[in-house]
Amino acid sequence: MSHDHDHDHETLSGAALRAEALEALLLEKGVLDPSEVDAVIANYGERVGPLNGARVVARAWSDEAYRQRLLADGTAAAAELDIVGGPGGQMERLVVVENSSTVHNVVVCTLCSCYPWALLGLPPRWYKDPAYRSRVVREPRAVLREFGLEVPADKALKVWDSSAEVRYLVLPERPEGTEGFSEEQLAALVPREAMIGVAVLKALAGEGA
Amino acid sequence: MQGIHDLGGRDGFGLLEVEKDEPAFHHRWEAAVFAMMFAAGRAGATGNSDRFRHAIERIDPAAYLEDSYYGRWLGGLETLFVEAGLLTQEAIDEKAQRLGAPADARVASRPQSPPDPIVGYEASGCRRDLSTEPRFALGDAVQTTLASSAGHTRLPAYARGRPGRITAQHGGWVFPDTHAHGAGEQPAHLYTVAFEGQDLWGPGSEPGVVVHLDLFEPYLLPRKEAP
Secondary structure (H helix, E strand, C coil), X not given: CHHHHHHHHHHHHHHHHHHHHHHHHHHHHCCCCCCHHHHHHHHHHHHCCCHHHHHHHHXXXXXXXXXXXXXHXXXXXXXXXXXXXXXXXXXXXXXXXXXXXXXEEEEECCCCCCCCHHHHCCCCHHHHCHHHHHHCCCCHHHHHHHCCCCCCCCCEEEEEECCCCEEEEEECCCCCCCCCCCHHHHHCCCCHHHHHCCCCCCCCCCCCC | CCCCCCCCCCCCCCCCCCCCCCCCCCCHHHXXXXXXXXXXXXXXXXXXHHHHHHHHHCCCHHHHHHCHHHHHHHHHHHHHHHHCCCCCHHHHHHHHHHCCCCCCCCCCCCCCCCCCCCCCCCCCCCEECCCXXXXXXXXXXXXXXXXXXXXXXXXXXXXXCCEEEEEEEEEEECCHHHHCCCCCCCCEEEEEEEEEHHHHXXXXXXXXXXXXXEEEHHHEEECCCCC
């Protein structure tokens, strides 16, 4: 919010100076290589994003046998699409939870900010902020309303608090109006927010609508 | 520990702030912190992820709320480098002040002296085969323990002493409560436990909510259901 802006700026510069100090000391000690920061920016800023998760979702929408394998063993099904965790990738056990006409799922980590990096890239800031982490386990319907998502009162709301090394991905419902779409076309429709469970996909307007 | 990091169910943080088209990093220093996290691992300062998480949850509570995600990592990393004996708090303070930080700037890092032993993983990943059978079966009624650990734990405060039900078994996993403190992996069975919203937040809370947590066997007790 705007009234917080100046305040944020101040504390960020504090952390920025402290980070610069630590970086300088680690460079002097040879613990950090000068090229590493740029490598992180290139790797996490550009290469790893939510596209992997969207590919998994698109495949599940297109291939019923894959959908069943995905719901039974998320890690193995993601590996079929060459999506593997690796160091820090947090894919040792992926559980995919499916939205339906009667159930809506939403994912959080109240204790830190655990998140399926290998599928969704780095988490957005709101996911790591105290407001989301404190509230979504207690009043998920109110939180989702702030995202513009009204979950009907008669629809079950399942919250998944990632308190161990299991990581969660929401399989959204396939929107109407996407019949005949290729997997690539489908993947392009799936935003990160739908795979965390704070958004759903709206029906696409048909021809001439 | 029921630190500031244990946020589930707390009030007072206001509305969500969602940024549109957010970049992966907002500032170069955030990426530097990310790179230093890898460097800490290579230098043997981290030991394991549980220890890193615990270093973050031990930082100054006001800094935890103010410094944003990568600022929290930074506080945890300073703690790890100091506890590993690779840097001193004084050297970091001095460098930061030479770069323009005020002498009375808040320092997030909270190194312990003497620190817990720094112990790595005995094998890759966190899953471990267990020879013991799981104590609980799918559908079992359980109750979480009320005991609060002074150290690292992955049972959030909001779910202590609450009734739940086992909905998944995940086999054996490294136990964070000991691993974070260099007291060994002591693998334990891990379960997903479902809690009815009303059992966590009372009768006036939102209807139709079920909260799932992944909980280690030592957090769980059998619960007798009313006939």
